[in-house]
Amino acid sequence: MKLTTALCGATALATMAATGAFADGHATTITIATVNNGDMITMQSLMGDFNEKHPDINVEWVTLEENVLRQNLTTDISTGGGAYDVLTIGTYEVPIWGNNGWLVSLNDLPAEYEVDDLIPAIRGGLSVDGELYAAPFYGESSFTMYRTDLMEAAGLEMPEAPTWEFIREAAAAMTDRDNEINGICARGKAGWGENMALLTAMSNSFGARWFDEDWQAQFDSEAWSNTLNFYLDMMEESGPAGAANNGFNENLTLFQQGKCGIWIDATSAGQFVVNDDSTVADQVGFALAPDTGLGKRGNWLWAWSLAIPTSSQNQDAAKTFINWATGPEYSALVAEAKGWVAVPPGTRTSLYENDNYLNAAPFAAMTVESMGTADPTNPTVDPVPYTGVQFVAIPEFAGIATQVGQQFASALAGQQTAEEALANAQELTLDEMDAAGY
Structure with missing residues (x-):
């Protein structure tokens, strides 16, 4: 190719x-x-x-x-x-x-x-x-991009540091199916650097871990259940059709076309939602990635x-x-x-x-703040044996996370429940890590 x-x-x-x-x-x-x-x-x-x-x-x-x-x-x-x-x-x-x-x-x-x-x-x-x-x-890093006009029409004001609950509430209020406006756009395409980048960073803010300090997989934890169920429910309520096929580029296109109220993704997208290709360039605001009050935000590095x-x-x-x-x-x-x-x-x-640059890039300050708060050495609430915010810095991660991403994309597509996807993720991760000698 x-x-x-x-x-x-x-x-x-x-x-x-x-x-x-x-x-x-x-x-x-x-x-x-x-x-x-x-x-x-x-x-x-x-x-x-x-x-x-x-x-x-x-x-x-x-x-x-x-x-x-x-x-x-x-x-x-x-x-x-x-x-x-x-x-x-x-x-x-x-x-x-x-x-x-x-x-x-x-x-x-x-x-x-x-x-x-x-x-x-x-x-x-x-x-x-x-x-x-x-x-x-x-x-x-990653942050929250949103339509200021839709937020105002919904009678809401985006905080500089929103919670996931606010994001879900705002997304539901901004959704207009008749006019093809989705309240939330987020990565759903399977891949360790696609949906798993978003979901791993998001899980940190819910207090989840890939592994405990003994390298035991943690997809059977309450924190991962909370993460995945919240994500799936929010996407079902307010996300676009076929979201399991959407990665960075697909969501960027949707946002540029005015079909997303909120998009949580890479800070590097900032320039593309305010440039000449964007139909909503003069109606975009920026905020930090969301949290749940546990001390970690869902932003990567x-x-x-x-x-x-x-x-x-x-x-x-x-x-x-x-x-x-x-x-x-x-x-x-x-x-x-x-x-x-x-x-x-x-x-x-x-x-x-x-x-x-600072005068031309309304997202610059938020980019610096988001990058500065991402901590690869302490990515989540509880201690972990690995480094990396939206990934685990071990050679086996890419293969394992690609398989886990397929499970989560399948759940987003309605082909299995969150509980089934997490159980499958737990089993395959344990098998792969055991085979690798952890």
Whole structure:
């Protein structure tokens, strides 16, 4: 499933032809695997700048849906396949893959990269023993986006720090089936980085854990029952039809089209609900992710980042690309082409000291606050033996959570009850963890 961006390819070919790079045989081709979200698509549209500065490097793109990308890259890197020179991976993969020796250190990026400008929490999540193994393209937490006009029409006012009960009440009040307005939009598509990102972060706020301190699965706990039943009931009352098929991109489209009253998802979505693609751009407010009063909110911490597998034969060219795509000059490039609101968020301290950005991005302050309150070392109410807010930082998690996500998506689709889904999740997690030797 390979989608090569025509614009980038054409620009690269033209540049190579103009410089004679093909003729003398010195062109280096790198293959970049990335996810099909807005920030990455913007990066591809700006490749003319990279091609002009680096005519000796030709870039080919493989752009995939999130779940497919993860499966594809995991298979390739674990087998040393060498299909890619630059990988788009997240905060979950980087420490594990770096520790396995699968990624190239980026500690030798040039001084103008300004590595100390990276937000400490993001930089730390992409490092192992002081070695930076991936460069963040954008960082995010999660928060609440909502329609201010619908909230006002419902006679309600969104608190800066809402509870889940308020969200459910407001969603029900904002739902208008006759006009295709869903009070709540939330991830339902199965996947460890799709519905399980939302539900794991949400479960933290309900006091749930994936595992107790002895690595025993906890899906048979009251806290997980409360989490899943609340989610399913709220989605049945106020969510869109076919919600079990909706991930980030599907919910973004619904919100942009004016079909969601509330959407709880990544802070990186902020720019896309207020840009020209959004029919409700001037009617969007932002609040923190909800809680239940137990001291934890349902917000996560993540970074989509660029890394180089050790199997790459073009590591120098790959580092040149990463320096361009994640370095400080890239923000100015995006701002010039798309406006400051479109600059990839959540990676550099300097962005949140830039008045041009702060004035253009009404979600900026809430993004910083949300990222700052997510604690990977203490993600939930009770102690846990793992790190990670919306994931558990062990190699087995991706496979287990994908299966659990399928169970929960099945419950959302009405194919089984919450209790059945939780029982199945408990059994399969115990089996997989036992087999892994925990």
